[in-house]
Amino acid sequence: MDDLLNEFLTETGEAIDVVDVELVKLEQDPNNKEVLDNIFRLVHTIKGTCGFLGLPRLESVAHSSENVLGKFRDGELEVSEHAVTVILESLDRIKEILAGLEATEEEPEGDDSELIDRLDTIAEGGEARAKVAEEPDVVDGEIIDPTLGRSLKPGEVSLEELEAAFASAPGPSSDEAGASTDTSTEKNTDASTTTNNGQGSEEPLFDRIGGDDTIAVAAHQIASRLGADLNLKALFESQPQTQRKDRFTGLMIALFKDDFVTAETVANNLVPVQGFGAKDFDALIALVKDVFKGLGAEADTCDEAAMVFEMVRQAAIESSASHAAKTPAKKTAAQNPKAGAAPGIAAPSRATQSIRVNVELLEDLMTMVSELVLTRNQLLQISRTVDSTELAVPLQRLSQCTTELQENVMKTRMQPIGNAWAKLPRIVRDLTVELDKKIELQMLGAETELDRQVLELIKDPLTHMVRNSADHGIEMPAVRLANGKPDEGKIVLNAFHEGGHIIIEIKDDGAGIPVEKLKGKILEKGLASETELEAMSDNQVQKFIFHPGFSTAEKITSVSGRGVGMDVVRSNIEKIGGTIDMNSVEGKGTTFQIKIPLTLAIVAGLIVEATGEKFAIPQISVLELVRASNGVEGAEGDHRIEKIKDTPVLRLRNRLLPLVYMNEILGLKSREEIEAEEHRDDFIVVTQVGAFSFGIVVDQVFDTEEIVVKPVAPILKDLNVYSGNTILGDGSVIMILDPNGIAAVANAGAADHSNEEVEEEDEVAIAQSDDTESVLVFRAGGDNPKAVPLAVVARLEDIEVDTIEETDGRLLVQYRGNLMPIIKADPDMEMKTTGRQPILVFTDREYTMGMAVDEILDIVDEELDIKLASAHDGVVGSAVIAGKASEVIDVSYYLGLAFSDWLGNQQNGSTKSISKGASALLVDDSDFFRNMIRPVLKVAGFEVATVSSAAAALRMQEDGVMFDAIISDIEMPEMNGYEFAKTVKAGGTWSETPLIALSSLATERDIARGHDAGFDDYVAKFDKETLLESLSQLLKLQGDAA
Amino acid sequence: MTDLIVRNDLSVVTTGSQDFVTVLLDGQLLGIPVLAVHDVLNAQVLTKIPLAPSWVSGVLNLRGKIVTAIDLRNRLGLPPRRDDKKSMSVVVEYNGEPYSLQIDKVGEVLSLDDQLFERNPITLDARWRDVSKGIYRLDGQLLAVLDVDKLLAFQNGEAAA
Structure with a gap:
């Protein structure tokens, strides 16, 4: 969830910044439809995403703003200054919540009903009334703040004013029960409400805490104890202790008397340096609480005091942050007359910490840097032969820069x-x-x-x-x-x-x-x-x-x-x-x-030679190099190639190392030719592939070079011995050997069990292509292989034939405490009478069945491309697998055989019943949503392709790509979902493809509009279940029609 | 400038002209559509690829790009060159991958009238029939048009089989 949240924060933060600017534009030019559409879309996206993530507070605020914007867009409301102000305010609120979300990963508590009410009033057209309700609030902030802000000097001045305020404060009246009510209202972000409560019948906190004297003592203690906390000490160090004390006294008096406007002004000057964050404020509050406890205040009162401090959290933190920019703190305060929860000072910092870059761009950069490294290597090679000091220095510099550039680009790809x-x-x-x-x-x-x-x-x-x-x-x-x-x-x-x-x-x-x-x-x-x-x-x-x-x-x-x-x-x-x-x-x-x-792009390669041709071996598989003399009787030196029958081996530290001749493996020379030669020096590259070490005998070993692995041309892909090719420093092309492939070739002629390894290597080679999937190949009744996607097989079992029982004409076996029906994969096949029967186990929800087969042949990675559909029950069709025509079986048919009720259940709209491998295209302009929905679809068995715009989707259509279903967002830049649907349904290859709208604009009118545009279904954006259900319904309909 | 005309044998042809790079291979003139040709190279250093199909003569470095060289003689069932002269090559692209076709010699670029075009004679060698789009009747000789896509697609099919 962390990742999602992070991405959400970044995306929403960006969106909000844009909306801020756009809204102002809109105010100046209320008839600009483009700007309005853009704002609406952004707010709408925020709302949709919040719903998906389960952030109710954020969602409700965004929803109300969206409502108003929607009315603007539909022309039902005039764009007015007041409405824009309120929307801007709601954006500020969203920012606040986001900041809280970023700090704690949870939505901060708070009540937005007042703001939402105002938004709703505007949406209902009751602007006039809203204005009245709004006025005092705004005026309050504007009038009071500048007066105080101007005249205020840290500490004393505000203190004086407070003293005056104190004198006029209502007299004490002991009402302890008021404490809790007070606490809850103080959490409310609306200052005016709190003020009213504070001036109510209950005794002000100021008196309960012990009045002036206690506060003075407390301030003294706080000021001196600030030095004990290392973090706080650093922040407050710059002020003398007396000044600190004064400021705290002022702050506390203001706070405890519910004079929040004054308190905020004081708080703005509380921390004179930058770097005062939410954490530090927490520490400060803890300190305050502690001090009051030490002074004998009641626990409730202490808590309340701490709570009241929360009111100035924002001001204190903001003012600290603004110290760097030398912005007068009062400006921030004036913009936001209410002392609410902290809005994000983190927002700008997030923006500077990271920017989002298209992965494609990074890949391009990486490729370019790889090329640069190659060119650098070439230059260095040339400079070795040319004796020019003039050239050497800049070349050295270039080399260094290239290395650094390479490292940094690599870093961008690191996770x-x-x-x-x-x-x-x-x-x-x-x-x-x-x-x-x-x-x-x-x-x-x-x-x-x-x-x-x-x-x-x-x-x-x-x-x-x-x-x-x-x-x-x-x-x-x-x-x-x-x-x-x-x-x-x-x-x-x-x-x-x-x-x-x-x-x-x-x-x-x-x-x-x-x-x-x-x-x-x-x-x-x-x-x-x-x-x-x-x-x-x-x-x-x-x-x-x-x-x-x-x-x-x-x-x-x-x-x-x-x-x-x-x-x-x-x-x-x-x-x-x-x-x-x-x-x-x-x-x-x-x-x-x-x-x-660390990375796949650039590897170190050892350059070797065989029969005049050079090859590279990736350094990672090379354990060591050994120089050996061959066959010469009585030759000196530690290493000698010996032979057991025809197998060359090398004694290496009391171990026999099997050897292969590179010349032979690459078909450059036959074994006879190799042995006929007189080898004085042979180089053996000791290579490890998995647990298997062997030596490759080469004619010559050169140095190692950094090489950029480039894939071989498609027509050479079948050659397992190469993993790629590259261009060397001298400009020549060189093939990169794949030790896995060599091991496979080396083992091909050897003992029986190695064959499997060869097959496995084949598998690896095939698996490199993207569209393959693992397919289980088996034989049952007849010689033709049958196949089933491995993904649907739950397990492979060998079951003792004795344990298979027959009741009611059905074969059953006790399996993990349950009875599992066994179905023959082919009606003609005969069950084994002795020994063990291989069984494929399929599981779908609570149903588990076994399928008896004659023999499990292999698991291969291959593209399951069904060439011929079949008319037989239980067979999907025929495909070429591992070079042979194989029947691909339809597991659902067998499940139907095993459980008569399985099909029935399946139709009950179960989300799992979507056929495996159906493909879906997801069109959404939000990265976040694409990432969010893709796994949902994948889990449901879809192959998912995603594009970020309708235009990109249409390009895919032009390319002839087909999907089983298309899911599209509605609110997108350039071409929106409605237009997209119209275009798709107007004709072309996709006109028959089910089209689902996925949007959080899910009012009746939107849905009707969606259907008019040609969408087959309309699903709310955060409703995964309905989406999957809708998909399975539409696909089923289509299947029935076909 | 393309018009439809009906010829004596009732076949319909368009009039207009196409441009071809002509190459010489074992005495036979071949044409490659000029737009398909990316580069024409003199003899290059080839890196051989052991174990590769015989019609792949190696790989070469073309300005930092690795290009697979196709032995066109081998591919079209012609005997290997006997003279010592170095092969030239024409670089074409197939599926985004560059390939260099090794040929004997590059001739001039010809702009050929569509009326000179004929379909392949059905008796043409099967290997040629697959990769030739048709024949142009030139003065004194015939020019077979190479279908680059088919020429290189065939190899994939063969490899997969």
Whole structure:
């Protein structure tokens, strides 16, 4: 929520500033429709957003102003000075609330009914009456303030006046009960009301506190104790103690006698330096309260005294802030005659702290800087060969500037990693409830920054790993206690920088990874032989969890155990050039360490050569360089390439390192040719890919260079051995090798289990394209593969055939304490009679069903492009998946088979029933709203595209992009929603697409206007449920029609 | 200046003219629409890409942009060059990516009358038929018009299959 709120504050702050200016323009030129429209739209957006965020106070104020503006716009009201003044006032109020919101993240308390009443009166056309009600207020502020402000000298003068005021004050009358009433009214921002109350029957606070004498003592104490608080001391240091004392005396007398106008004037001079903030004021109030307590005042009275001080909070803070600008403090006071809650001094500071920049612009900047770095490198290369000192100096300077520029541009793309963690505490909390475990999540280094792009990519793997730790790692409390650990498990996330990389550690003090159990599983899956396992260290065995299709939890829980766990994490991390390592001690816990580059754009590359061609290897995967001599008998030196049958290996520190020849992998030379050559010197680049280290034998190693990774041309994308290409300092193009791809090629011919790794690498390569999704491929009844989007599969299970029962002609299995129906994926398929039956588990709301299949073949990332629709029930159509024609099954059909009531329920307007993969276009000019609604739609299963204007949407139409539904805002600059709808419905490819208006202008008239313009439905902006319902209805209608 | 006229064989053609950059490939004259051509380059240093399809001859640096070089002879089923002369290249764009077509020699830019245009003879080699838009009858020789989009799209299709 913090992010949303922040964005809201920035956006609204900007909007308000614009409205301020525009309103003044409007006043001068009341007939300018453009200005009016603009104001209306901005206020309207503010209102809509508040509603969405649940900020009732802000919303009601904005709503009333909008009402008035709406009348202006429709010509029902004349734009008058008075109306504009009130609207400006309401804007000030909005600013006040915003400031409070920024400081506390909560709407400050307060009552706006008076302001709203006035706005409503104007809206109703009762301007005259409102004016009467308004007059005294305004006059009050204008008359009194200048008089006092002019004549006031800090301290004494106001004191004198106060003494006079005191003399004429009504006599004491003890009415203790009045205290509470007083308190509540004083909170009211309207000073005049308070004054009236103060002069009422109850005894003024002044007398209850103990009169003049007590106040004098209190002021003395406050003044001297100010020095004790470090912050306050700094602020008040510049005044001598006597002056301080005088000022406080004056302030208190004024305050306690309810003379707020005077009090404000004094308060304006209270703090003579800049930097007095809300916090300092809080400290001051605490101090005041303390002092009065020390003087024997009653608790209620102390509280009240503190409360009264709140009245001058704004004045004190503002005057402090204005000291820098040398603006006379009284000006601020005159503009705002009421002593209300603090309006935002934070607003201008926010504006200077940050500006919003289009991400595209940043990306462009980044690209340009990358080019600049390249050019710089080229220049440096040239300067090495040219002997010119004249050139060297400016070049050095250029080089330095470029480096700094590069660093700074990089910084603009940086975001704290905490953003990726934000969801984790909630996830862990939910898990603790679901799993009945006790887990503490500790997050360190959340402020560590890394590239936006990288951040997006590691979000999901991180979440997955934390889930894993909570689910598999941390034991049940009873087990923990039995093992002598505290019953509360601990997961620590730690992020920090280390040498150009970000290290993220995920550490738990759970059970660790059970080696023996793992070995059993490895044997079962045939990933390695028993002898191979014998030879492995525990750590090596544990690293098998990174193999595809590996899940160790005995019991598969809803949390994890889909068998697509750590290998996906690993490939995701490797995709961004990172590495993952793991260290696990049974019984003690597990630590995962992820190492990722700071940024993807510029990497260090090691330049190597094979058969005269140069290549770059990303430095991050290079562990070390070894120079070896090859095959020559009795050759000296520590390293020699040896062979087991045909496999070249290298002895490296008591370890055998498998080797690959780059020449061979790239098809430059055959193995015979390589061996026929006499190698005196071979360079071996020891490379690590995940847990797999190997050596790449190259002919020559040059230096390292900073390279800018550019993607290869689309026609070369299928070559896994390259991750990109770049231009070197000397201007030549060089291919960048992808160690993952090389490892895949190297393993292709090797043992059986490595094949999976190859497949996995293929997966990685394919997954790089954007439109792909994970598809589960399986076989059932017949040889043709069938497929289903992995996203709809809840779990994969292997169920003992014995446990499947048949009742009432249906197959059932007891599954997690429930009966789960099992449906055959193909009526012709035969269930297994012995052993285990693979089952895909689908879950929709409370329905869970199993689908029996013959064999689960693979999980591939591919674009699910259905080529042929099918007439068969239960089949969506045919698509080419992994090069084969596959039937894509329709899960909803099977759910219907399993539960006769499922379809019925589905039609009850459930928001979840929207088909997966439907696409929607969201048109809204507000960033905030786009970000807000997009996830809502995504969760409902939509592919969402967003654009910021109707014009951009129409451009997409021209480009031939199609959507299942279009959702559009109404109030937008240039072309508004009504016009947009008319244009869309007038013809063209989108004329049949359901069109939903999303607006907070939801009066009957607006809705009718929306329908006239061609919108199929009209939904209030902050009503997510209705939006989703409307979407599903419209899509269903369309489906029925088609 | 385009008019429709009906020819003797009843086919309808527009009159007007198109501009082509002519290139020579194994003695055959080819035309590339002049607006499709971004650059014409002399021989460049090519970085070979091992494992790439045979019709990709490498990548080159064109003013800071990486351009993929296509061996047009190979692509059109012609024998590799036997003479030692360096290939020239014509840079075209497909899907926003620059490609350099390696050709023997660049000729002049011709403005050709639409009336000279013929569709491909159906007996034309299938590989040529796919990438040729049609033929212009010039004095003494024929000019085949290269369809750049098809020429480069084919490779994607092949790669995906």
